[in-house]
Amino acid sequence: MIARPFVIVSGPTSANLVPFWGSDLLSVSITDQAGYESDEAVLTFKAPPFSPPPKGTRYSIKAGFVPGAAADFGSFTVSRTAFGGSAEDGETMEVHCRAADFIDKMKASGSKHYDPEGGFGTAGKIFESLAAEAGVSALVSPVIASIEIPYRMRLNQSLLDFATELADEIGAVVKPQAGKLVVLERGKAQSGSGKDLPPILIDRRRVYGWDVDIEERPAHEKTETSWYDPKKGRVGRENQSFGETGGPFSALHLTPSQAEAKKTAATMVTALTRWSGTGSFEMRGNPAAVAGAPVILTGFGTAIGAIQWVASSVSHTIDPEGGGWVTMVEVETRE
Structure with a gap:
């Protein structure tokens, strides 16, 4: 028996709008991002007579294979609509949706001091304060949450930009996800709940198409980060060696404390791994594939298979009428 994909799109008027749309719905695409950007979904229809749904309309998307259970891809809100056409494909309407409906609040600019005296x-x-300003809760990795930050100032800066900047400095990744501000350790293949993500297994014999680009990064023997010691009135320095040959790699700016200097030096090490690479793999639909998961490549040779890879983004495109489901996995070298 050949497994056939199915998709369920529930909205404000129906538990499943797909039968109502029928052949007018050409495809449903979901893109899961591992980085700072919000996840997205695109519903592609045949062009007019349909009118676009209002901005902010909420859809929930589930998909799977028959027989089998449906995977929940989450809720999305309409952000914009695009129209186009060609002689080959005809006219289409694309309804673009994003997963985080609080992203507009995260773009609001403001100024604030963050120090122990202020709580x-x-x-x-x-991060919890930034999330609260956006009207949501924060889900922060315990390792990241415990890092001491003696002082930070947000000056005419958006919540998201400030959060992203802080995350970069301390080796974290921040992402609006599932109605929360999720902050995780960079390079850790974990979900927002802190559980390890199952690896994505990709066999060369089963992919529709692929490409990989690998380059060797410049070698450094250690990283150096400076910090100002107010008690001694001088600049201290923290080093982190990582077993290569070459000169040191130094941070451009001073850090406020020794603890942050140590963390920054360690964070720079993860960014200076020996090999840097990217790639993409197109395959049969895999509902279990999610961004941030480790990727294991087999059949591609030692030069590719021996490198540790992680999924930077995963896109699913489902054709309800044609019965097709293609998953595209974008990969990068794991820090």
């Missing part, structure tokens, strides 16, 4: 002092408390 902060750690990365976790700062």
Whole structure:
């Protein structure tokens, strides 16, 4: 028996709008991002007579294979609509949706001091405050939450930009996801709940198409980060060696404390791994594939298979009428 994909799109008027749309619905695409950007979904229809749904309309998407259970891809809100056409494909209407409906609030600019006297002092408390300003809760990795931050100032900066900047400095990734501000350790293949993500297995014999680009990064023997010691009135330096030959790689700016200097030096090490690479793989639909998961490549040779890869994004495109489901996995070298 050949497994056939199915998709369920529930909206404000129906538990499943797909039968109502029928052949007018050409495809449903979902893109899961591992980085800072919100996840997206695109519903592609045949062009007019349909009128676009209002901005903010909420859809929930599930998909799977018959027989089998449906995977929940989450809820999305309409952000914009695009129209186009060609002699080959005809006219289409694309309804673009994003997963985080609080992203507009995260773009609001403002200024604020973050120090222990104000009830902060750690990365976790700062991220929780930023999330609260956007009207949501924060889900922060315990390792990241415990990092001491003696002082930070947000000056005419958006919540998201400030959160992203802080995350970069302390080796974290921040992402609006599932109605929360999720902050995780960079390079850790974990979900927002802290559980390890199952690896995505990709066999060369089963892919529709692929490409990989690998380059060797410049070698450094250590990273160096400076910090100002107010008690001694001088600049201190923290080093982190990582077993290569070559000169040191130094941070451009001073950090506020020794603890942050150590963390920054360690974070720079992860960014200076020996090999850097990207790639993409197109395959049969895999509902279990999610961004941020480790990727294991087999049959591609030692030069590719021996490198540790992680999924930077995963896109699913489902054709309800034609019965097709294609998953595209974008990969990068794991720090």
